[in-house]
Amino acid sequence: MTDWTVRAADYGEFLVTIFEEWVRQDVGKVFVQLFDVALGLWLGQPSGLCLFRETCGDAVALEHNGEVFSCDHFVYPDYKLGTLLHTSLGDLVRGPQQRAFGEAKAITLPAYCRNCDVRFACHGECPKNRFLHTPDGEPGLNYLCAAYQRFFRHVDPAMRGMAWLARQRRAPAEIMTLGVPGRSRTAETVAGASGVKVPDLADTVRACIRIPPETTLSLLYQLL
Ligand code: SF4
Numbered sequence: 001m002t003d004w005t006v007r008a009a010d011y012g013e014f015l016v017t018i019f020e021e022w023v024r025q026d027v028g029k030v031f032v033q034l035f036d037v038a039l040g041l042w043l044g045q046p047s048g049l050c051l052f053r054e055t056c057g058d059a060v061a062l063e064h065n066g067e068v069f070s071c072d073h074f075v076y077p078d079y080k081l082g083t084l085l086h087t088s089l090g091d092l093v094r095g096p097q098q099r100a101f102g103e104a105k106a107i108t109l110p111a112y113c114r115n116c117d118v119r120f121a122c123h124g125e126c127p128k129n130r131f132l133h134t135p136d137g138e139p140g141l142n143y144l145c146a147a148y149q150r151f152f153r154h155v156d157p158a159m160r161g162m163a164w165l166a167r168q169r170r171a172p173a174e175i176m177t178l179g180v181p182g183r184s185r186t187a188e189t190v191a192g193a194s195g196v197k198v199p200d201l202a203d204t205v206r207a208c209i210r211i212p213p214e215t216t217l218s219l220l221y222q223l224l
């Protein structure tokens with residue numbers, strides 16, 4: 001930590017600000033790794049980033065002299081797996097020390113994270129960053145927790161919408177014209193510019209699955 005280290009709350013606001021721009025005009029045109037990973041998570045797919053997987057340990061660090069460590073975030077003596085001079089890379093990666101390293105990501109997760117509503121997306125992020133205490137005093141909370149809670153909770157309606165579109169074999173980019181629940185500015189903006197009424201995503205979903213018109217969009221996404 002330094003006095004210029006980004007604060008978690010600021011990072012969260014940064015992510016939300018960029019996401020709001022992206023989801024209105026850049027889906028399918030500009031690819032942001034975190035947003036793509038998040039959509040995959042909302043579709044029930046495993047994270048493409050080790051940070052957001054329940055366990056990790058599949059990407060070791062290889063030094064110039066042949067020494068292998070558990071991860072490039074953990075190039076310390078305690079995390080040295082061995083050397084390629086004596087053991088194959090496959091045996092080191094599949095060995096018990098490295099398997100324990102990867103499983104520790106899940107095993108050491110504090111109760112605060114286990115009960116978190118966005119745990120399915122965050123999984124406590126990288127163990128290297130877990131140096132805070134939870135509100136009830138348990139060690140192991142990620143420094144960026146506030147950022148991830150803010151971001152993952154904020155993107156939930158849009159991610160549900162894009163995931164629903166993807167499951168219908170439609171482009172997630174349609175979210176830009178159909179709108180995000182609770183944030184209809186996209187549809188209003190497009191309608192104002194074109195003079196054409198743009199259907200809200202809720203109307204589209206209601207039409208597709210024939211449910212009462214009074215059902216709110218938030219509830220619709222819960223049902224999907
Ligand atoms: S958002 Fe915070 S509490 Fe939730 S899983 Fe991530 S680090 Fe844990």
Ligand code: SF4
Binds near residue numbers: 052056071072073125
């Ligand atoms: S320790 Fe962190 S960076 Fe390394 S593999 Fe695990 S999650 Fe990824």
